[in-house]
Amino acid sequence: xxxxxxxxxxxxxxxxxxxxxxxxxxxxxxxxxxxxxxxxxxxxxxxxxxxxxxxxxxxxxxxxxxxxxxxxxxxxxxxxxxxxxxxxxxxxxxxxxxxxxxxxxxxxxxxxxxxxxxxxxxxxxxxxxxxxxxxxxxxxxxxxxxxxxxxxxxxxxxxxxxxxxxxxxxxxxxxxxxxxxxxxxxxxxxxxxxxxxxxxxxxxxxxxxxxxxxxxxxxxxxxxxxxxxxxxxxxxxxxxxxxxxxxxxxxxxxxxxxxxxxxxxxxxxxxxxxxxxxxxxxxxxxxxxxxxxxxxxxxxxxxxxxxxxxxxxxxxxxxxxxxxxxxxxxxxxxxxxxxxxxxxxxxxxxxxxxxxxxxxxxxxxxxxxxxxxxxxxxxxxxxxxxxxxxxxxxxxxxxxxxxxxxxxxxxxxxxxxxxxxxxxxxxxxxxxxxxxxxxxxxxxxxxxxxxxxxxxxxxxxxxxxxxxxxxxxxxxxxxxxxxxxxxxxxxxxxxxxxxxxxxxxxxxxxxxxxxxxxxxxxxxxxxxxxxxxxxxxxxxxxxxxxxxxxxxxxxxxxxxxxxxxxxxxxxxxxxxxxxxxxxxxxxxxxxxxxxxxxxxxxxxxxxxxxxxxxxxxxxxxxxxxxxxxxxxxxxxxxxxxxxxxxxxxxxxxxxxxxxxxxxxxxxxxxxxxxxxxxxxxxxxxxxxxxxxxxxxxxxxxxxxxxxxxxxxxxxxxxxxxxxxxxxxxxxxxxxxxxxxxxxxxxxxxxxxxxxxxxxxxxxxxxxxxxxxxxxxxxxxxxxxxxxxxxxxxxxxx
Amino acid sequence: xxxxxxxxxxxxxxxxxxxxxxxxxxxxxxxxxxxxxxxxxxxxxxxxxxxxxxxxxxxxxxxxxxxxxxxxxxxxxxxxxxxxxxxxxxxxxxxxxxxxxxxxxxxxxxxxxxxxxxxxxxxxxxxxxxxxxxxxxxxxxxxxxxxxxxxxxxxxxxxxxxxxxxxxx
Numbered sequence: 001x002x003x004x005x006x007x008x009x010x011x012x013x014x015x016x017x018x019x020x021x022x023x024x025x026x027x028x029x030x031x032x033x034x035x036x037x038x039x040x041x042x043x044x045x046x047x048x049x050x051x052x053x054x055x056x057x058x059x060x061x062x063x064x065x066x067x068x069x070x071x072x073x074x075x076x077x078x079x080x081x082x083x084x085x086x087x088x089x090x091x092x093x094x095x096x097x098x099x100x101x102x103x104x105x106x107x108x109x110x111x112x113x114x115x116x117x118x119x120x121x122x123x124x125x126x127x128x129x130x131x132x133x134x135x136x137x138x139x140x141x142x143x144x145x146x147x148x149x150x151x152x153x154x155x156x157x158x159x160x161x162x163x164x165x166x167x168x169x170x171x172x173x174x175x176x177x178x179x180x181x182x183x184x185x186x187x188x189x190x191x192x193x194x195x196x197x198x199x200x201x202x203x204x205x206x207x208x209x210x211x212x213x214x215x216x217x218x219x220x221x222x223x224x225x226x227x228x229x230x231x232x233x234x235x236x237x238x239x240x241x242x243x244x245x246x247x248x249x250x251x252x253x254x255x256x257x258x259x260x261x262x263x264x265x266x267x268x269x270x271x272x273x274x275x276x277x278x279x280x281x282x283x284x285x286x287x288x289x290x291x292x293x294x295x296x297x298x299x300x301x302x303x304x305x306x307x308x309x310x311x312x313x314x315x316x317x318x319x320x321x322x323x324x325x326x327x328x329x330x331x332x333x334x335x336x337x338x339x340x341x342x343x344x345x346x347x348x349x350x351x352x353x354x355x356x357x358x359x360x361x362x363x364x365x366x367x368x369x370x371x372x373x374x375x376x377x378x379x380x381x382x383x384x385x386x387x388x389x390x391x392x393x394x395x396x397x398x399x400x401x402x403x404x405x406x407x408x409x410x411x412x413x414x415x416x417x418x419x420x421x422x423x424x425x426x427x428x429x430x431x432x433x434x435x436x437x438x439x440x441x442x443x444x445x446x447x448x449x450x451x452x453x454x455x456x457x458x459x460x461x462x463x464x465x466x467x468x469x470x471x472x473x474x475x476x477x478x479x480x481x482x483x484x485x486x487x488x489x490x491x492x493x494x495x496x497x498x499x500x501x502x503x504x505x506x507x508x509x510x511x512x513x514x515x516x517x518x519x520x521x522x523x524x525x526x527x528x529x530x531x532x533x534x535x536x537x538x539x540x541x542x543x544x545x546x547x548x549x550x551x552x553x554x555x556x557x558x559x560x561x562x563x564x565x566x567x568x569x570x571x572x573x574x575x576x577x578x579x580x581x582x583x584x585x586x587x588x589x590x591x592x593x594x595x596x597x598x599x600x601x602x603x604x605x606x607x608x609x610x611x612x613x614x615x616x617x618x619x620x621x622x623x624x625x626x627x628x629x630x631x632x633x634x635x636x637x638x639x640x641x642x643x644x645x646x647x648x649x650x651x652x653x654x655x656x657x658x659x660x661x662x663x664x665x666x667x668x669x670x671x672x673x674x675x676x677x678x679x680x681x682x683x684x685x686x687x688x689x690x691x692x693x694x695x696x697x698x699x700x701x702x703x704x705x706x707x708x709x710x711x712x713x714x715x716x717x718x719x720x721x722x723x724x725x726x727x728x729x730x731x732x733x734x735x736x737x738x739x740x741x742x743x744x745x746x747x748x749x750x751x752x753x754x755x756x757x758x759x760x761x762x763x764x765x766x767x768x769x770x771x772x773x774x775x776x777x778x779x780x781x782x783x784x785x786x787x788x789x790x791x792x793x794x795x796x797x
Numbered sequence: 798x799x800x801x802x803x804x805x806x807x808x809x810x811x812x813x814x815x816x817x818x819x820x821x822x823x824x825x826x827x828x829x830x831x832x833x834x835x836x837x838x839x840x841x842x843x844x845x846x847x848x849x850x851x852x853x854x855x856x857x858x859x860x861x862x863x864x865x866x867x868x869x870x871x872x873x874x875x876x877x878x879x880x881x882x883x884x885x886x887x888x889x890x891x892x893x894x895x896x897x898x899x900x901x902x903x904x905x906x907x908x909x910x911x912x913x914x915x916x917x918x919x920x921x922x923x924x925x926x927x928x929x930x931x932x933x934x935x936x937x938x939x940x941x942x943x944x945x946x947x948x949x950x951x952x953x954x955x956x957x958x959x960x961x962x963x964x965x966x
Contacts, residue, residue, distance in 0.1 A: 168859040170866035181859040
């Protein structure tokens with residue numbers, strides 16, 4: 001819309017017509033206080049804090065509901081306004097308890113700030129305060145009624161933002177109260193509860209301490225914590241979560257997870273896992289000492305030196321005696337890009353094997369190959385917030401990727417985005433959809449082939465053929481379509497769907513996976529037949545400096561088959577639990593030397609000869625890539641004495657094996673310069689890494705344990721990872737587009753190894769069961785009859 | 798035939814509700830009249846009433862409770878057979894409304910929004926019932942009694958106790 005000019009506090013401002021005065025002022029650095037106003041939610045004008053004086057208007061006006069108009073003259077801070085705000089605060093404080101010294105929100109409370117600012121701490125009310133006991137609505141949501149100032153942010157957040165509608169307003173006047181959807185009289189324990197997704201957005205939105213979180217309440221004060229903005233380890237959305245950490249006798253404990261600065265890729269949103277499920281890191285069952293299996297079968301704690309010596313010696317012996325082909329490596333979905341890259345480089349150049357794989361939760365190989373040669377065809381998570389039209393085929397973002405679902409709901413609500421959903425189940429997002437197409441069970445393959453032009457598969461795709469053809473015509477008519485693809489589509493089906501999408505000029509794609517770095521694991525080449533960046537093993541020049549076996553290695557299942565046949569001498573597992581996930585027979589590993597890097601004694605770790613206690617994603621630095629290909633920085637928040645990062649462990653094992661460390665991790669200066677002493681393809685060449693660093697104005701890293709040494713190499717070698725350093729270091733996200741290089745490898749000849757995690761809102765792979773809060777929430781959920789909100793098949797492990 | 802299977806309301810009221818939901822531009826606009834009619838038939842707004850109205854109007858039960866709790870004339874607990882509503886707004890107050898209320902409390906042995914043990918009477922202090930010209934006034938169910946004194950109230954209570962009240966529920 002056209003811009004209008006207006007004057008606020010004597011300053012000439014300009015904003016698009018229709019902008020709310022409060023927003024226009026905010027973007028010009030003039031703060032107007034408000035409790036009930038929340039950007040993006042419907043307007044309430046309940047709190048009367050944002051009153052301003054507008055010339056030629058009688059009485060004070062609420063800035064949160066007044067759109068700017070041409071020539072408007074506004075005053076935001078005058079004695080008259082200060083008096084009005086002070087009076088409002090005195091009313092609000094009429095029933096508000098003076099328990100700031102114990103309240104969770106103390107120090108972060110908007111009411112407290114405003115009371116200080118307007119000096120309304122003295123009350124004229126002699127009436128006794130209306131006290132009510134606090135209520136436990138769920139294991140994570142507590143309600144302190146007297147602290148509530150009735151701004152209704154939580155009610156709107158839950159209804160409009162989350163599409164859950166678990167909170168309402170009951171009674172009236174000064175006895176008004178926020179009420180949850182299970183009233184006390186209908187509850188088995190005669191206490192009010194919420195039946196909802198437990199996302200905690202109501203707590204986040206609460207301007208005071210009326211809604212508090214079960215994990216954090218009464219634990220500490222905001223100023224006693226360090227606040228570290230990092231990336232959530234749970235689903236593939238890669239939301240930014242701010243962890244509040246506090247020193248303990250054995251490291252640094254995470255006390256709170258929230259969305260404090262709202263600067264991340266997730267905007268306002270954080271789901272229950274990001275907010276509460278950090279507590280696995282504080283679990284007392286964590287392994288904090290290396291364990292080595294003794295001849296009598298017991299696991300005995302040993303020093304790091306002993307354990308690493310033993311692993312290095314055993315792996316070297318087995319490699320030298322039976323060859324690299326007899327060793328298998330399994331990587332993780334939750335380690336950083338640097339660790340994943342280092343792990344595959346270690347496997348390929350030190351162990352000399354391509355037998356490397358990870359638990360795949362979406363078919364990124366086919367995705368990259370189907371988009372080979374295309375530019376700007378992949379979507380960022382941010383695009384889901386602004387795309388004019390979105391098609392979701394398969395998947396259930398509400399449960400698998402709550403941040404994506406939040407963005408889509410916000411887009412539909414605020415930008416009138418058009419949502420199209422094709423799914424074999426009635427997923428919750430259909431409620432926002434312009435058009436919902438119910439596919440036949442297992443009908444995704446037929447649907448993709450129908451879209452690609454094969455009319456014969458219509459009857460297999462959906463029962464309602466007319467709806468199917470209308471649906472196809474509608475999405476074909478969209479000019480800018482964002483196509484979100486669930487993990488149900490793999491190989492040829494995925495390619496067919498993408499080929500169809502490519503006929504729409506403005507279409508962009510994203511493939512949804514299940515863990516923090518599932519995408520990064522695939523991008524970094526934790527694959528038996530692909531080098532990082534989906535580079536084919538044979539005939540590539542990018543990784544020529546690697547001395548890599550050219551034949552494809554064994555995939556995850558073949559590794560275990562080989563073990564069963566006695567052909568596997570050693571197995572190296574980093575942060576993964578394949579034994580339960582793939583139902584591996586423990587017997588098959590009895591002749592294999594198994595090394596596991598893990599936090600807990602999982603089913604896989606229990607079979608290991610050596611267990612090395614690992615740090616988790618909240619305890620290390622590096623970068624991760626979300627489902628969409630958005631790269632973000634991971635910062636170290638928590639700490640636990642005794643554990644080490646996977647990065648350090650890989651480096652130390654390689655060292656103990658006698659590897660050339662500077663070839664593995666490029667650190668130090670000019671170390672690989674070759675002045676013609678050696679022979680071969682690289683003979684006589686300068687150190688390429690060093691040349692590249694100089695050309696990019698980067699310093700060589702000084703330590704082999706610096707993940708950024710590997711990040712340098714990733715940036716130099718991995719196609720598509722041409723990242724911006726400053727963007728990464730300042731904690732911003734950036735969209736990367738790794739696609740397979742041009743000579744196309746035939747999609748579809750590969751084995752389908754995708755196994756979705758099938759996590760519910762309250763599970764998170766193997767990690768979830770070590771989170772007390774997630775267990776409590778699962779138990780809480782089991783107390784109620786199924787509502788269909790959160791029901792999905794629970795993960796196998 | 799009711800739109801809702803196994804309705805808890807009488808066939809007449811169910812039919813009335815079926816029609817009521819069709820006559821407003823927004824379905825949920827029918828909520829307040831439906832709550833009132835349902836209360837008249839059932840005696841109070843029970844959990845079953847909330848559930849059925851929510852189903853009829855495509856609302857959440859929470860939405861129904863939000864509206865229900867706003868209005869003081871809607872009850873969620875059963876009232877006595879005769880619900881005595883004593884006005885204490887200005888005209889009645891000036892003409893002795895509080896005396897009437899105190900007398901009722903004393904005679905019936907119950908307080909505001911309470912019901913006698915035998916379930917015959919319940920008592921409520923209410924806002925203006927529109928009988929200012931004949932204050933003080935009380936309303937028993939839908940029946941008005943005006944120009945009252947404590948003695949007249951005793952007569953009224955006896956009449957109702959003997960089953961001679963006009964508005965029987």
